Amino acid sequence: MRVLVKMTWVEVKLFLREPVTVIFTLALPLMILYVLGGVFGNEADAGGAELVYGGFGPTDFYTPAYVALAVAGIALIGVPTHMVEYRESGVLRRLRASAVQQRVVLGAQLLVSLLIATAGAALLLAAAFLFTDVSSPLATWEFVAAYGVGALAIALLGLFLGTVLPTARAAQSVGLLLWFVFMFLSGAGPPPEVLPDSLKAIGDWLPLTPIVEMLQEPWLTGGWATTEVLITLGIGAASAAGAWLTFRWE
């Protein structure tokens, strides 16, 4: 436990010393919020044949989705790349020779992922409340709970990417690709209602889609998306098993 805490703290400090990653992780979701918030405004989408935003204002619709995007930035790009670099450069070999356990290595990376993702999400929400006219979540605690489940699942998925991808270059490319695909197809980009059917069908199968829906539900309607929560828990459990089984020290 002491080792896990110390390792996590060192990892957080190491993260803060990587300016590019810090900017990408913490500032990019803010920029997207600012730009898209400016483009779409927050007029409730009241009329017409199609309710693009389900009858909600775009900013209200997008803010919970951007929370998922902020988590995905660190958990799917930053952490996996970092983990593969550790394996490639022999840091893991060094740790193993000093009796570090697999569960400590994975646990520290998971905690770092969650801590930084949560900092990013908090920053995003603070900016949304300060600079946009976003409405407050209808069910705050349900939103927080949904966030907890969603962030854990994405962080575990990132852990799996970090154990299974062969090179840091691959990890970075796959992470970026996933991030953009998630952004465009999982409800953090164009609203799913305006996507062509084929793309919408792909979006339905992406792991971030249920997470976005799960976050939107308590925020917009005050409800709780049980199915999506269960799917997300399943994604998390599968990722955790995958990460544990494919973990290699070198």
Add this chain to the structure above:
Amino acid sequence: MSSTVISVAHLSKRYGDLTAVADVSFEVTRGEIFGLLGPNGAGKTTSVECVQGLRTRDGGQVAVLDLDPRTDADHLRPLIGSQLQESSLPDRMKVWEALDLFAALMPNGPPWRQALDEWGLTDKADSSFASLSGGQRQRLLVALALVNEPQVVFLDEMTTGLDPAARRATWGLIERIRESGTTVVLVTHFMDEAERLCDRIAVVNRGRIVATGTPAELIASGHNQVSVRFTAEVGELGFLDVIPGVTSVERRGIAVEVIAHPASVPFIGNELVTHGAAPPDMRVVSPSLEDVYLRLVSDGGD
């Protein structure tokens, strides 16, 4: 506690079809510097990694501090120190953070601040790993390997890639480790390093131990062959080949080198005189450790 710290018997390890270690046996005694010497790819690193429990051996018996690294690696690792080939620290990790973290990995979290002084890193405590010179990195990695006050420390290719001054400084570090009472297993492909530092050496070639002994014993084992060197103007030296005990006769211009048993030397001189060549510059050269080593690891090994 017994004086044997490590005992390895018939260790073997394969990677697919490739046999990295065929049959390696050696024993390391408490307090000594034991060298595993051999060319690249001889199986030295694989052997010590099996001994440390970093790889799973395919065959043979290994005991380190009375523990089997295959089944007891978790208990063994806190008792040993390791300086591995191809291992590294995160670039942006600071020197003190590394010591603090690695000390925390050990059950009682040994104090690490004095290690900064001891290894001349006090000025660098706040520097990142990436900013250290080769010699400073080496000192930090040694300090990390020793932070848990291990009973045995494994040092793998410590001086590869270092400039001569840093190499010398590293030798000083290794001697200091021994003075502190820690047993050292040194893996190297440098003859001079092994000769200078090791109490005993095992020469490894093609996954097997081909000789074991003190540097002096290894040199002595080569004494059944000496090199006889002289210059000769005469063309035909075939009469030397047939002298009993002569292994080879080689000419480079007028320089001649005969490899032979020491007892053959008078007969070589006699034959030369008989054939009208009495070289004024004939010398008999005993082999150095390097000659012995090169003979051991040249094709065939023994």
